[in-house]
Amino acid sequence: MTDQNTNIDAGWKFDHSYASLPELFYSKINPNPVPAPDLVILNTSLAASLGLKTEALKSERGVAVFAGNEMPAGALPLAQAYAGHQFAYFTMLGDGRALLIGEHLTPAGERVDIQLKGSGRTPYSRGGDGKASLGPMLREYMISEAMHGLGIPTTRSLAVVTTGQSIYREMELPGAILTRVAASHIRVGTFQYAAQQGSVEDLRALADYTWNRHYAEADPGDNRYLALLKEVIKRQGELIAKWQLAGFIHGVMNTDNMTLSGETIDYGPCAFMDAYNPATVFSSIDREGRYAYGNQPNIAAWNLARLAEALLPLLHEEEEKAVELAEDAIQGFIDVFYSHWLNGMRAKLGLFHPEPEDEGLIKTLLDLMTEHHADYTNTFKALTFGKLEDVAMSGRDDFRQWHGHWQERLGRQTKSAEDAHQLMRASNPAVIPRNHRVEAALEAAVERGDLSVLEKLLTVLRNPYAHTVEQDEYAAPAEPTTYPYRTFCGT
Ligand SMILES: Nc1ncnc2c1ncn2[C@@H]1O[C@H](COP(=O)(O)OP(=O)(O)OP(=O)(O)O)[C@@H](O)[C@H]1O
Numbered sequence: 001m002t003d004q005n006t007n008i009d010a011g012w013k014f015d016h017s018y019a020s021l022p023e024l025f026y027s028k029i030n031p032n033p034v035p036a037p038d039l040v041i042l043n044t045s046l047a048a049s050l051g052l053k054t055e056a057l058k059s060e061r062g063v064a065v066f067a068g069n070e071m072p073a074g075a076l077p078l079a080q081a082y083a084g085h086q087f088a089y090f091t092m093l094g095d096g097r098a099l100l101i102g103e104h105l106t107p108a109g110e111r112v113d114i115q116l117k118g119s120g121r122t123p124y125s126r127g128g129d130g131k132a133s134l135g136p137m138l139r140e141y142m143i144s145e146a147m148h149g150l151g152i153p154t155t156r157s158l159a160v161v162t163t164g165q166s167i168y169r170e171m172e173l174p175g176a177i178l179t180r181v182a183a184s185h186i187r188v189g190t191f192q193y194a195a196q197q198g199s200v201e202d203l204r205a206l207a208d209y210t211w212n213r214h215y216a217e218a219d220p221g222d223n224r225y226l227a228l229l230k231e232v233i234k235r236q237g238e239l240i241a242k243w244q245l246a247g248f249i250h251g252v253m254n255t256d257n258m259t260l261s262g263e264t265i266d267y268g269p270c271a272f273m274d275a276y277n278p279a280t281v282f283s284s285i286d287r288e289g290r291y292a293y294g295n296q297p298n299i300a301a302w303n304l305a306r307l308a309e310a311l312l313p314l315l316h317e318e319e320e321k322a323v324e325l326a327e328d329a330i331q332g333f334i335d336v337f338y339s340h341w342l343n344g345m346r347a348k349l350g351l352f353h354p355e356p357e358d359e360g361l362i363k364t365l366l367d368l369m370t371e372h373h374a375d376y377t378n379t380f381k382a383l384t385f386g387k388l389e390d391v392a393m394s395g396r397d398d399f400r401q402w403h404g405h406w407q408e409r410l411g412r413q414t415k416s417a418e419d420a421h422q423l424m425r426a427s428n429p430a431v432i433p434r435n436h437r438v439e440a441a442l443e444a445a446v447e448r449g450d451l452s453v454l455e456k457l458l459t460v461l462r463n464p465y466a467h468t469v470e471q472d473e474y475a476a477p478a479e480p481t482t483y484p485y486r487t488f489c490g491t
């Protein structure tokens with residue numbers, strides 16, 4: 001404790017409303033101390049928006065908090081219980097390698113969860129060691145920050161520290177802890193857990209808590225639990241539309257990885273699609289393509305049906321009526337998703353107002369992209385800047401015909417061509433976290449301790465709609481290889 005900043009207050013304002021829920025929902029436990037915490041990366045802009053002081057966070061005591069070696073006043077570390085359908089099989093889970101240390105109250109008056117991921121064993125660890133390694137934690141940090149830059153609701157990443165301990169997978173890896181910031185960590189699986197393990201009153205307590213925390217501004221109507229289900233459906237419909245529009249593939253959409261807040265969570269095997277193809281899968285364990293790009297909306301609906309099932313006892317006292325209400329609500333998901341997606345696609349094509357032919361126009365373009373293995377992001381970028389030579393199928397008659405129809409459609413708008421261009425610039429990112437760039441940044445950081453590649457990539461990804469010259473360098477997909485890109489669940 002020689003650091004002169006050790007006593008500076010970082011600005012943490014901890015509270016712990018989650019601990020007001022019945023004890024069934026969590027286990028209070030102390031984090032495992034780690035031998036040699038070292039700060040690898042700190043998200044200074046996020047820290048500022050949380051009202052935290054960078055210098056104090058970087059100090060020895062500040063880093064000790066990120067490592068779980070010291071708890072700020074008001075923190076109450078606990079592991080949250082949850083269940084989940086993993087690849088359609090129901091399992092009891094819970095934070096097996098994470099701890100919610102408390103909820104921080106931001107200067108804007110928001111309440112956010114502060115969670116340490118990779119902080120050691122908990123009562124829910126099953127056979128696992130409770131730990132995480134540097135590569136996957138930095139990967140989560142990068143991709144979640146890229147998602148935020150793209151305007152997609154997500155958990156955020158405040159810091160990554162190494163622990164000074166090795167962890168063992170197929171090889172020895174440096175242990176690390178990610179500090180995650182989330183609107184909450186309540187998952188569809190938390191409700192499944194309540195329905196399976198608790199009484200109706202426990203379930204009601206969780207539903208009331210969730211409503212108050214995330215939907216207090218919404219209209220509860222005469223059935224607050226049905227309203228909760230419908231509000232979650234709305235937020236998830238909008239979220240999944242944003243994933244599809246950005247070409248994001250989550251990779252492990254188990255019900256325990258779907259939040260009630262509508263934020264993206266768990267960046268294990270996720271990746272962004274290069275060439276457009278609805279069948280794209282990156283995760284090495286998703287052999288049947290359950291979580292393929294094109295399946296994500298259906299899977300989200302399936303997961304929400306599991307949420308509805310868990311809520312049945314609260315929806316109506318007569319089961320038959322409850323099922324009817326639930327089914328009716330779930331039916332609404334695809335419509336919510338589709339209208340957000342369609343509006344988003346219109347914006348990507350510079351179209352301000354709907355016309356009946358838009359769906360056909362969009363479908364034809366996507367079909368051409370699939371057929372010609374066109375890069376999803378770069379095709380829209382090329383259309384935005386009128387650089388048709390950059391479109392994979394630019395020489396084809398069917399593409400020229402499509403382009404003619406699109407131009408006619410643009411010409412029928414009352415808005416100017418410049419307005420349409422501006423809309424497209426704001427809707428089509430210049431860069432996404434390309435898999436080869438992410439890998440290169442991780443290799444430099446983990447193998448060589450060089451964070452500069454990652455920092456530079458993050459700068460580019462944080463403002464994807466800026467369309468700077470610098471971003472061009474990051475736009476290219478990887479050269480084709482014999483082996484497809486594969487992701488693995490975070491270790
Ligand atoms: N090394 C580990 N030790 C103990 N439990 C683990 C370990 N890795 C994963 N788990 C647990 O297995 C379950 C499924 O893991 P999954 O990869 O979905 O989550 P995660 O990436 O650890 O966390 P999160 O969903 O919070 O981002 C979770 O309950 C998780 O806590």
Ligand SMILES: [Mg+2]
Binds near residue numbers: 266
């Ligand atoms: Mg998970």
